[in-house]
Amino acid sequence: MTANTWTQNNPLYLDYQATTPTDPRVVESMVPFWSEKFGNPHSRNHRFGWEAEDAVEIARGQVADIIGASPKEIIFTSGATESNNLAIKGVAKFYGDKRNHIITCVTEHKCVLEACRALQGDGFDVTYLHVKENGLIDLDELKAAITDKTLLVSIMAVNNEIGVIQPLKEIGALCRENKVFFHTDAAQAVGKIPLDVDEMNIDMLSISGHKIYGPMGIGAMYIRRKPRVRLVPLIHGGGQERGMRSGTLPTPLVVGLGKACELAKKEMAAEAERLREFQRRLYEGLQQRIPEIFLNGDLESRIPGNLNISFAYVEGEGLMMGIKDLAVSSGSACTSASLEPSYVLRALGVEEELAHTSLRLGLGRFTTEDDIDYAIERIAKEVNRLRDLSPLWDMAQAGIDLKSIKWAEH
Amino acid sequence: MAYSKELIDHYENPRNVGSMEDDAGDVGTGLVGAPACGDVMKLQIKVNPEGIIEDAKFKTFGCGSAIASSSLVTEWVKGKTVDEAGEIKNTDIAEELALPPVKIHCSVLAEDAIKAAIDDYKGKTGQTDTDAVGESQDAAE
Missing domain, CATH: 3.40.640.10 (Type I PLP-dependent aspartate aminotransferase-like (Major domain))
Structure with a gap:
């Protein structure tokens, strides 16, 4: 499948930690x-x-x-x-x-x-x-x-x-x-x-x-x-x-x-090597295109098919809505009534405001290099669009410390 | 979750994105929400000498519903008097965008943003009509 066929109704699957297609x-x-x-x-x-x-x-x-x-x-x-x-x-x-x-x-x-x-x-x-x-x-x-x-x-x-x-x-x-x-x-x-x-x-x-x-x-x-x-x-x-x-x-x-x-078992070694390269390509590609992103969890002691990244100043669920042609998962749990972000990210000490901006990107057996490049392009475009909409991004660019503001927790 | 056509349109083509001069005497700014809760709205209104809202701008950090709610209210407040704008209810916003129940808080926040902007404007112009700055009627949060 070529990259340009991905749509909202036929999204690129990047959620291999949720489930995998049966081979x-x-x-x-x-x-x-x-x-x-x-x-x-x-x-x-x-x-x-x-x-x-x-x-x-x-x-x-x-x-x-x-x-x-x-x-x-x-x-x-x-x-x-x-x-x-x-x-x-x-x-x-x-x-x-x-x-x-x-x-x-x-x-x-x-x-x-x-x-x-x-x-x-x-x-x-x-x-x-x-x-x-x-x-x-x-x-x-x-x-x-x-x-x-x-x-x-x-x-x-x-x-x-x-x-x-x-x-x-x-x-x-x-x-x-x-x-x-x-x-x-x-x-x-x-x-x-x-x-x-x-x-x-x-x-x-x-x-x-x-x-x-x-x-x-x-x-x-x-x-x-x-x-x-x-x-x-x-x-x-x-x-x-x-x-x-x-x-x-x-x-x-x-x-x-x-x-x-x-x-x-038979394919593990080759598959790990292939995915490790994709993981590197995806992470570096996103870093090059988007400033101020943060990886959650250790990079070395990590399976190659996972990245979990906070895209500061852009809320995760809002971001997912913009990349409907990518099937990913959000670290934000804004869909639940609790509004609590992921307990796993919180346990790492990721601050709530950053936890709300996280996406989990899962790669696997049927992921291709074109898919990685497509995902980089789409995520970068949407994060940058939403940062232009984000009052927090404006404040950060103006040198305002967001922690100095007295927010009304709701 | 299936979102309404209206909501998606506001998310994809948000109206009146931007900022106005905070310090200008005819501009009122409302900044509501909190980053830790996953949504922050900044709504600004520019009021002419007749008390009509001439222009409105917003910036929002939040989910699609929060972005759409704030985009919608910038459209709604334009051309209204300050007091008329203060009458906008979160239920109207929720209805227009067909917000699902878990997203009602986004419309509440948008209502709060208008009221905060009006409050700021009135504070600058020496009007202390606090009656127009009621608490949001929906205590869903």
Whole structure:
């Protein structure tokens, strides 16, 4: 597709952290398992069941392979939200009478924060670690937070808004040393960065299908066997997935997730290199065309497919309305009644006024160099137009310190 | 969210963008909102000796609805007397632009901007008719 075909009704997709298109090769792999090989993988008595089960076990191996795990340590779930809930609540319920302290971090995905919040209602203590200005946790702060009551540390591998990669290996070592379980939400990390559950001492890891060019509605969870992690299931029933997650497995989705992992593993290195170059081109291109822009989160410890940038003096949602031919996400939450900007950006210490001017730009497998150049052109044009409309830009140009003005907060 | 044709037109082709001399005796300036809340409007009116608003200019930092609301009110106040302009209600603005409920605060801010500009003008000309500078009727914020 050439750049000049992008329109409001056919926008350029730059929101790969929200979801990814299912890779056509993944779709193809799923096709036989809808109507032809439709068996229940848990049916033990006939060929339909066996062929579905075989396909599921191949997929389990493909998922295990991308994180250096054994297939026996993988269970399938509906997605990373379920995996995160199962990891946190399941472990808490199993071990909670002995140890009732959980450590997580303020920039986690809502499903981790809310699962922890729910456990607080059940009497658990939760420590929410702060992050540094670059979005990474402070290992000394983590170390200091661990007590003899600490059961679990849950720290995401890659942040969904700012793409920063947490120091997993160091966190894992610290957890192992203190005999604390380490869970990581790797929804945004799998297939983007190399992961090895043994090397990183990860005890539980959550995977999402639709973030890695697989189908929606499927995810997986890694649960370590040695030393064994035990948990109470959230969903009771026929005892599938070794009793940890009952319910008939959706064979086509499972096959799709497996294929997505296989492709991601095979293509990860080349893809990362390609996207790193696009990330650089986009960031530098925007910097050259637009003064006073600010990157949120660390640039080095970051997946190559993400940029989160504050375009000072231009409100993010207003900006998005001007670039309707680009599908991006805003760090401003002005559409919600709260008017609160992103809690992730606020946690980095990004001031509210700057947080309101942020866009998340997500690059991925189907992004081209022409797309990058097109996005630079469109964003630069619109930011500069809106700055001409912005009283704050005028004031800043006139040398007025915006902080010296007594604003009426509304 | 689907925005109205009117709103998009004001966003894409904003009317009366610009600034007037703050210090001029016949210019009233209203600066409302806060950067931390994601919207700031600056609205200026120029009033002739007969008390008619001859010209209006705005600059807005905010979402599309905030930009459109302020653009619209600059059109509306022109040709009105200062007191007539003070009668413009946020509900009229919201209705004209078909603002969705979460964007009503943008119309409230636009009403506040007019009132602040009128207030400033009256302060400069020694009129202290504070009755025209009522609080916004909508307490949505």
